[in-house]
Amino acid sequence: MKRAASIFSVFGLLSGCGGIQSALNADGHAAATLRDLIFLIVGVSLVVWLAVSGVLIWSLFRRRRTPVQNEQATQRRLQLVVTIAVAMTVVIISWLTVASFRVTRTVGFDDDADLTIRVRAHQWWWQFDYEEAGLGGGFQTANEIHIPVGRNVRVKLESADVIHSFWVPSLAGKMDLVPGRENILIFRTDRPGVYRGQCAEFCGLQHSHMALMVIADDEPGYLRWAKAQRADADTPQNVDAQAGMSVFMRKQCAACHTIRGTPASGVTGPDLTHVGSRRTIGAGLLENTRGSLAAWVADPQTLKPGNNMPLVPLSSEELRQVSVYMEGLE
Ligand code: CUA
DSSP, X not given: OHHHHHHHHHHHHHTSSXXXXXXXXXXXXXXXXXXXXXXXXHHHHHHHHHHHHHHHHHXXXXXXXXXXXXXXXXXXXXXXXXHHHHHHXXXXXXXXXXXXXXXXXXXXXXXXXXXXXXXXXXXXXXXXXXXXXXXXXXXXEESEEEEETTSOEEXXXXXXXXXXXXXXXXXXXXXXXXXXXXXXXXXXXXXXEEEEEEEOSOOSTTGGGOEEEXXXXXXXXXXXXXXXXXXXXXXXXSHHHHHHHHHHHHSTHHHHOBOTTSSOBOOSSOOOTTGGGOSEETTTTEEXXXXXXXXXXXXHHHHSTTOSOOXXXXXXXXXXXXXXXXXXXX
16 A cells, blocks of 8 residues: 555656655545545455456356256346346445545534635635634745644635635645635644645646645744744845845836735735745746746746736846845745
8 A cells, every 4th residue: 555655656756846745645634534435446446347357257268058958047047146236236336425425524624623724726826824813823825835733724715716626635635716605624634744735626727837835844843934924024135135125126026916024015926925935936836946036037928828927027137136035035
């Protein structure tokens, strides 16, 4: 089972920016229940398939007896076999239906949670609001969340535009984000780690570039992270970063992005207050380095065609300064 899980998790590792992404490599309680259901259904189906194939092969190769003689006995035997097969089919299908119904009814709907995060899906990025004071809330981030291990986390799911689906396979099942409606999903993991998730509902051109990272920390680590996120952005200390900040405020950047502690307060794009602390940019598109920040700002439409970020004309010097500034927003 472990080996199967590790083979499948290779797909998660290949999909970039690290992190486990496999429903078979389950580290969350909800995900483990779903994984057991997967193995139950696959196991039962395998047994049925082997039995049917066995009978088929046996009937192809068995010796034919002389016909007619015992027609009535053969008829009765056939009737019995068919009746047993139908009964077994009904029992097995009912069993799997009830098992899957019970799992989907119970998984991720526990009432209590220690932490609530409001998730708003956009074409094509994730907005996360840690809105409640419990466990240190009161800030917004994008495409990457931290959670404390051993705690139930409730995500309130909503959408700004079309239907998306929140899916972190190693932690929980999928849940849609539907415009005008709020869905709830509760999950929990006891193991620190980096878990990759992605949008699991086709939502347009860049659906495949709508990843998210969930980082499970021990509680002190999580609280440190939350405290740092709640703080306003640091005032840049070096000359390049200061110049980059002034470019950011002067050009269109500040109209769409918020950097808390500065005049930038746009709400169209992701909150960039601590963008430098994130692992990736562009919702899992690129690793977060100064080079990729510069590449993204220089030409977002080539890297991720159709997204809402316009090309802001900058000189190469301004581009360099802006990336230094953003890299420093940790
Ligand atoms: Cu959002 Cu697919």
